[in-house]
Amino acid sequence: MLHYSRTKTILTLLVVALGLLFVVPNLLSPQARARLPSFLQNTIVLGLDLQGGSHILLEVDAQALRNEKLEALRDQVRTALRDARIGYTGLGNAGQGVQVRLRDVADLQAATTKLRELRNPISSSLLGNTGQFDLDVTNTPDGLVTLTPTEAGVDARIRSAVDQSIEIVRRRVDELGTTEPSIQRQGADRILVQVPGLQDPQRLKELIGTTAKLTFRMVDVTMPVQQAEATRPPPESEILVGAENPNEKYLVEKRILVAGEDLVDAQPGFSQQTNEPIVSFRFNSNGARRFATATQQNVGKPFAIVLDNKVISAPRINEPITGGSGQISGSFTVESANNLAILLRAGALPAPLTVVEERTVGPGLGQDSIDAGTKATIYAAIFVVIFMFATYGTFGLIANIALIIHVGLIFGLMSLIGATLTLPGIAGIVLTIGTAVDSNVLIYERIREEFHSGRSMVSAIQAGFERAFATIVDSNSTMAIAAVILFLLGSGPVKGFAVVFVLGILTTVITAVTMTRMMIALWYRWTRAKALPF
Amino acid sequence: MRLLRLWPENSHFPFMKWRRVTFPLSAIMSLVILGLFFLHGLNFGIDFRGGTLLELQAKSGTADAAQVREQSNALGFGEVEVQEFGGQGSLSLRFPIQEGGEAAQSAVVQKARDTFGQAYDFRRVETVGPRVSGELVQAGTLGVVLSLVAVLCYLWFRFERNLATGALIGTLHDVLLTVGFFVVTQLEFNMTSIAAILTIVGYSLNETVVVFDRTRELLRRYKNMPDEELLDLSINTTMSRTAITAMTTFLALLALVLFGGEAIEGFAIVMLVGIVICTYSAIFVSSPSLIYLGLRQSETQRAAAAKTVAAKP
Numbered sequence: 119m120l121h122y123s124r125t126k127t128i129l130t131l132l133v134v135a136l137g138l139l140f141v142v143p144n145l146l147s148p149q150a151r152a153r154l155p156s157f158l159q160n161t162i163v164l165g166l167d168l169q170g171g172s173h174i175l176l177e178v179d180a181q182a183l184r185n186e187k188l189e190a191l192r193d194q195v196r197t198a199l200r201d202a203r204i205g206y207t208g209l210g211n212a213g214q215g216v217q218v219r220l221r222d223v224a225d226l227q228a229a230t231t232k233l234r235e236l237r238n239p240i241s242s243s244l245l246g247n248t249g250q251f252d253l254d255v256t257n258t259p260d261g262l263v264t265l266t267p268t269e270a271g272v273d274a275r276i277r278s279a280v281d282q283s284i285e286i287v288r289r290r291v292d293e294l295g296t297t298e299p300s301i302q303r304q305g306a307d308r309i310l311v312q313v314p315g316l317q318d319p320q321r322l323k324e325l326i327g328t329t330a331k332l333t334f335r336m337v338d339v340t341m342p343v344q345q346a347e348a349t350r351p352p353p354e355s356e357i358l359v360g361a362e363n364p365n366e367k368y369l370v371e372k373r374i375l376v377a378g379e380d381l382v383d384a385q386p387g388f389s390q391q392t393n394e395p396i397v398s399f400r401f402n403s404n405g406a407r408r409f410a411t412a413t414q415q416n417v418g419k420p421f422a423i424v425l426d427n428k429v430i431s432a433p434r435i436n437e438p439i440t441g442g443s444g445q446i447s448g449s450f451t452v453e454s455a456n457n458l459a460i461l462l463r464a465g466a467l468p469a470p471l472t473v474v475e476e477r478t479v480g481p482g483l484g485q486d487s488i489d490a491g492t493k494a495t496i497y498a499a500i501f502v503v504i505f506m507f508a509t510y511g512t513f514g515l516i517a518n519i520a521l522i523i524h525v526g527l528i529f530g531l532m533s534l535i536g537a538t539l540t541l542p543g544i545a546g547i548v549l550t551i552g553t554a555v556d557s558n559v560l561i562y563e564r565i566r567e568e569f570h571s572g573r574s575m576v577s578a579i580q581a582g583f584e585r586a587f588a589t590i591v592d593s594n595s596t597m598a599i600a601a602v603i604l605f606l607l608g609s610g611p612v613k614g615f616a617v618v619f620v621l622g623i624l625t626t627v628i629t630a631v632t633m634t635r636m637m638i639a640l641w642y643r644w645t646r647a648k649a650l651p652f
Numbered sequence: 653m654r655l656l657r658l659w660p661e662n663s664h665f666p667f668m669k670w671r672r673v674t675f676p677l678s679a680i681m682s683l684v685i686l687g688l689f690f691l692h693g694l695n696f697g698i699d700f701r702g703g704t705l706l707e708l709q710a711k712s713g714t715a716d717a718a719q720v721r722e723q724s725n726a727l728g729f730g731e732v733e734v735q736e737f738g739g740q741g742s743l744s745l746r747f748p749i750q751e752g753g754e755a756a757q758s759a760v761v762q763k764a765r766d767t768f769g770q771a772y773d774f775r776r777v778e779t780v781g782p783r784v785s786g787e788l789v790q791a792g793t794l795g796v797v798l799s800l801v802a803v804l805c806y807l808w809f810r811f812e813r814n815l816a817t818g819a820l821i822g823t824l825h826d827v828l829l830t831v832g833f834f835v836v837t838q839l840e841f842n843m844t845s846i847a848a849i850l851t852i853v854g855y856s857l858n859e860t861v862v863v864f865d866r867t868r869e870l871l872r873r874y875k876n877m878p879d880e881e882l883l884d885l886s887i888n889t890t891m892s893r894t895a896i897t898a899m900t901t902f903l904a905l906l907a908l909v910l911f912g913g914e915a916i917e918g919f920a921i922v923m924l925v926g927i928v929i930c931t932y933s934a935i936f937v938s939s940p941s942l943i944y945l946g947l948r949q950s951e952t953q954r955a956a957a958a959k960t961v962a963a964k965p
Contacts, residue, residue, distance in 0.1 A: 167915075175784065177754065318774075320762065327758075472754045476761070476779040483707070483775040483915075490913030498907035502900050508656040509896060542844055545908060545916050549851070549923065552904030556897045560862070563893040570661070589865050592810070593858045599802045600854035604847055607795045612847050619851075652655050 122639035130632055134523055137625075140530035162532045165540035167611055168488050170481035171314035176287070176326060176471040178279050178307045180272070183469045184214070187267055187275065191216045191253075194236050195265065202232045215254075215266030223261040230257050233265060240274050276307050279468040284309055287471070289464035290325045309471070319478055321457075329426050329470050330461035332378035334409065336371045337420040337432055343369040361428040362449045368429045370422045375412040380405025384462035386455040389447055395455035398445040399462060406442030414438040423448075425458070477610075491544035498548045499525070506555055510562055511651040516637045517558035517630075524554050524622070524629040531621045540614030550622035556593060557630030561586040562652070569650055575642065578650075583635055590631065594623050658895040667887045668880045671940035678825060678937055685832030694834050697842035698778060700792065702749035702785035704760045707776035708768060710741035717743055720768065727763050738914035743772075754781040792846040796827070799853050806857070811864065814945040819860045822938030826856040829929045833922060844919045852926035855901075859894065859934035866890050867939070871948065879947040883939050891935075898931045 143151050144161045151159065166173050188211055195218055199206055205221035206229075220229055237251040252271025257263045267275075284301055287309060291299045300312045316322060338346075338355040346369045351357055354373065360366035384399040401409055412421075413435050422432045423446050430448040450458070502521065507514040525547065532539065565582030573581060601623060605616035641647075698705045708715070721734040724745055733746040745764070750756040757779045765774065780788070803823055807816035830852050834841050867886040874882060887894075905927065908920035 177783070318765070320765070323758065472781075473758055473779075474754045474781040475784045476758075476777065478774075478777040480773060480775040482709070482773065487913055487915055490911060491916070494908045494910070494912040494916075497911050498904040501903035501907055505656070505900060505903055509658070511655055541916055542847060542919065545912065545919055548904050548908045548912070549901070552901035553855075553897070555900050556858075559893050559896045559900075563890075563896075566661075566892075567889065589862055592861045592865060596803075596806065596857040596861055597851075597854040599806060599857070600799055600850040603795055603799045603802065604850050607791045607798075608843065608847065609791075612843050615844075615847050 122636050127636055130628075130636055133628065134527070134633065137527040137530040137628075138523070140533045141526055144529070144533055160533050160536050162529065163536060163538045164484075164488075165538045165543070165611060165614055166312055166314060166477070166484075167479050167541045168484050168491075168539065168544075169314050170317070170479050170484035171312065172316040172319040172322065173475075173477040173610070174311045174313075174319060174323065174326070174473055175304065175475035176283075176309045176311065177474045178276060178283060178309070178468075179470040179472055180276055180307055183275055183279055184267070184272065186469070187272075188216055191236070191265060191267070195233060198232050198236060199229065202228065204229050204232070212264060213266075215264050217262060217264050220261040220263065223259070226257055226259070226261055226263070229263055230255060233263055236265070238271075240270055273306070280307060280309060282468045283471060286465050286467055287311060287326055290460060291322065293460045293464070294322060294325070308474070315481065317478070317480055319476065323473060323476075325457060325460065326471055327473065328457075328461055329467045330378065330458075330464070331426055331466045332381070332462060333424045334375045334377070334412075335373065335422050335424060336375065336412075336416060337422050338369040338371050339419060341369065343367045358422070358424060358427055358429050361425060361430045366429075368422055368432055370424065370429065375421070376401065376405045376409045378462060378466050380408070381462055384459045386452070386459045387445070389445070392447075394447060395450040395452050396445045396447045397450070397455050397459050397462065398443065400443040403442070406440075409442070409444075410438060410440040413440075487541050487544075491541060491548075494548055495544065495551070498551045502551055502555060506558075509652065510558075512641065513558075513562055513638070513650075513652055516634055516641065517555050517562075519637065520558065520629040520633045521551065521554055523633065524625055525551065527625040527629065528618060528621050531625065532617070537617050537621075538614055539618075540611040542611045543614035543618045546615040546618030546622070550618065553597070554622065554626055554630060557586075557590045557626055558634055560589055560593070561630075561634065566650060566652070575647060575650070579638060579642070583631075587631070590626075594626060598623050657892075658899060659892040661892070663888045663891060664884070665888060665891075666884060667935055668884050668940055668943065670936060671943070674932075674936035675940065678933070681832065682825070682828055685828060685835060688835045689831070692835055692838070694831070694841040695838040697840040697845075698746065698780045698785070699788045699842040700785055702757075702780050702782050704745075704747040704757060704764075704780075705776065705778040706745040706747075706761075706764055706774060708743045708745065708772035709775050710743075710772055712771065713741050715741045715743045715772070720745070723767055724764070727760075727767065729760050729763070742775075742914075749782060749785070754783060757781050788843060792843060795846050795850060799850050800824075800827075803853060803857055810861070811868075814942060814947065815864050815868070817945050818938045818941045819857065819864060821941050822860045822933045823853055823856045825933050825937050826852055826926065826929050829933075830922065830926050833925050839918050839922065842918075844916075845922065848919050848922045848926065851923065852930060855927065856930040856933065859930050860938045862893065863887060863890050863934055863939055867942070867947075879943055882947065883942060887935055887939060894931060894934070898927060901927050 139158070140160070143154060143158050192209060195209060195216060199218070204225045206218050207221050208219040210217060220226060234255050237253040237255065240250045240252055250268065250270045252268055252274065254266045254268055255263065280303055284303060288301045291301060291311060291313065296313050296316055298314060302310050304310045311326070313319070313322065338352060340352060343357065346357060347367065351369060355369050355371050358368050358370050360368070380401050382400050382402045384397055387396055387398050388394065389396045417435050417438060420432045420434045423430045430446060503518045506517050510517060528547065528550065561582050564586040565578050568581040569575065569578035598620070601616050601619035605613060605620060608616055715736065717734055717736050720743055721732065724732040724734060729750060730748045735744050736742065737744050747760050750760060761777055761779060804820065807819050811819065827849060830849055834845065863886055866889060867883065870882055870886055902924065905920055905924045909917060909924060912920055
């Protein structure tokens with residue numbers, strides 16, 4: 119009997135209505151949407167390719183982190199051995215680690231024990247203490263001790279560098295005042311920054327691309343910089359170039375008086391004397407105390423303000439600075455002073471970030487894509503609807519209703535899960551319009567065959583649904599193979615295509631099978647037709 | 653009201669006879685494509701090759717391609733491909749990947765903005781560094797390989813070995829010809845092209861499975877029908893559905909080609925061609941291949957197995 123029970127009808131309609139309900143928030147203004155209940159707040163997010171904006175993928179410079187670690191390690195080794203009064207003849211990098219040759223082999227055990235104290239246990243948030251160390255300390259009987267950072271240690275370091283960087287990048291991007299930037303970790307060592315509506319990401323890239331390590335150090339006046347360059351700088355000092363003019367050289371002590379971490383505020387402004395742009399800053403109490411002591415001891419000597427290993431300026435200390443605040447003057451423009459203030463407020467990145475991918479779409483192109491995509495979707499629907507009606511008559515109408523609800527349900531589900539609609543996603547919807555009716559076609563053709571082989575209407579319709587069902591499951595699972603793999607491997611726009619495709623396959627079962635069956639049952643109850651309408 | 657019929661009812665078209673034309677045709681096309689593939693290769697876009705892609709729109713409405721070409725080549729970033737595309741005043745510029753790792757790529761965009769920012773709007777800027785492009789090549793290759801493995805597993809579960817082999821031949825044929833379309837037209841091959849190929853894998857399999865389902869059904873019903881006749885019957889009885897579904901998909905994709913805008917045009921055209929290839933191969937490649945693979949192999953084996961069981965007392 120071609121029967122579709124009332125409960126089932128109501129249930130089907132309920133599911134469809136609920137699905138379509140989720141489309142509603144997309145059609146309302148934000149104000150009107152705010153008045154809806156909380157489960158109706160989700161909308162489809164437009165991808166950056168439709169909305170316009172910038173997608174920037176950053177990578178933490180792992181090599182820089184490694185080098186920095188080795189450099190710090192050398193200092194630690196030097197201090198540790200000096201404290202333990204153990205003599206050594208050579209200390210340098212060896213491959214991925216640091217090697218030290220002891221003067222006296224008898225010290226080997228003592229030195230190894232001492233240097234093992236430099237190891238730090240690695241803890242992970244999941245397992246607590248992992249029992250691993252960030253450093254391998256090995257020795258050979260001839261008095262050679264090697265310290266190698268372990269892979270796990272390096273990984274943990276990269277992980278925490280990414281976490282820290284995300285925070286700092288967020289603070290810096292927020293300063294740009296753009297709407298809803300999204301900053302998230304991607305993979306082990308990457309950060310994805312997406313800023314809708316941003317047309318020229320140059321300033322953004324400048325802001326993110328600067329490490330902004332600020333240090334205050336003394337200028338080494340024990341020898342002229344030319345002499346240091348010609349011979350070799352004292353071991354406690356290094357030669358740095360000027361930020362404005364790379365030909366300007368400075369001999370600067372490696373010891374840091376105060377660093378950027380101790381800043382609590384930085385603001386752009388103008389010098390009262392020269393009216394040039396400057397950046398004024400304030401130290402926290404710790405920084406203020408250290409800066410006060412240092413300036414008291416060194417009145418009359420120059421000190422250097424160093425940003426990312428370049429000297430911004432090297433003023434002379436005229437009097438002790440005890441107030442905990444000061445200003446940096448260099449050859450700033452208004453914009454560069456402003457940028458530096460932002461960078462100092464946000465803090466330094468633990469390691470340099472490199473842009474490995476950038477995709478920017480202007481708002482004009484985004485709107486054009488939306489318009490073209492909408493037009494293509496509408497025309498595709500019109501073509502298919504006309505063709506289906508011309509082929510199947512009343513049954514074509516039923517298929518068309520199912521098709522329109524199908525597309526509606528895709529949008530509803532996308533809103534529900536807050537999926538991103540991209541341009542390939544729109545292409546996916548258009549393609550779905552073409553393929554979704556396949557289930558109807560399979561059923562109708564089967565019904566036709568069964569009817570022509572001599573069955574009654576009711577029996578032909580029933581047999582048609584039953585026999586076509588296996589094929590429908592087959593044909594959808596074959597398409598699902600492609601969709602799922604794309605979803606797993608794709609990123610950005612291509613993933614948007616996969617999402618639409620997967621949702622399209624899921625909803626076909628509801629619309630093309632269940633809804634179609636319901637409508638055909640209703641049609642038959644009304645008409646009691648003796649022949650198929652096609 | 654007279655309704656549209658794409659394919660007449662109760663047709664008896666001798667599809668299998670056509671294999672004497674279509675097999676050599678498909679074989680020659682496949683060989684030519686393989687030859688061209690090794691000769692010209694694919695025109696990889698920046699997703700896979702790295703580099704910088706710019707889309708400029710002249711503020712005045714008319715773009716001077718020759719001048720832009722000259723100016724961009726003078727920037728010192730190597731040979732720049734400048735093309736007019738889409739509507740009036742639109743240009744696309746493709747800069748090759750720069751030596752010097754990730755950081756070196758950024759300079760291209762900056763220089764280009766300085767040079768062309770006065771007269772042109774930058775509608776699209778895409779820069780892909782060497783590392784990301786390397787990863788995308790991996791992801792793309794893995795995608796195609798994985799999908800073929802998944803297809804293999806699916807067929808293994810779903811069909812007997814001969815039918816599975818026939819379906820696999822059809823799918824490989826379609827992937828090869830679609831890639832061939834990229835080789836011949838030198839359309840840009842990007843991550844979306846991979847999406848197109850995977851979708852075609854799905855569609856190709858779908859078409860074959862619908863026919864093979866019928867073949868299997870008929871095999872059970874007509875135990876003594878000759879192979880060729882049975883395959884012809886499978887296709888004739890499913891042909892109406894094949895034609896209608898191909899038509900609706902074709903119409904939808906046609907709308908995408910005509911109105912979808914140039915950003916998605918490449919994808920749409922490939923899909924459109926792919927649908928035609930898939931429909932052709934399901935009828936003229938996968939099905940006739942069963943004549944050679946042995947249609948009833950599994951049936952006779954089963955019968956033989958049944959006999960041995962029966963022979964045991």
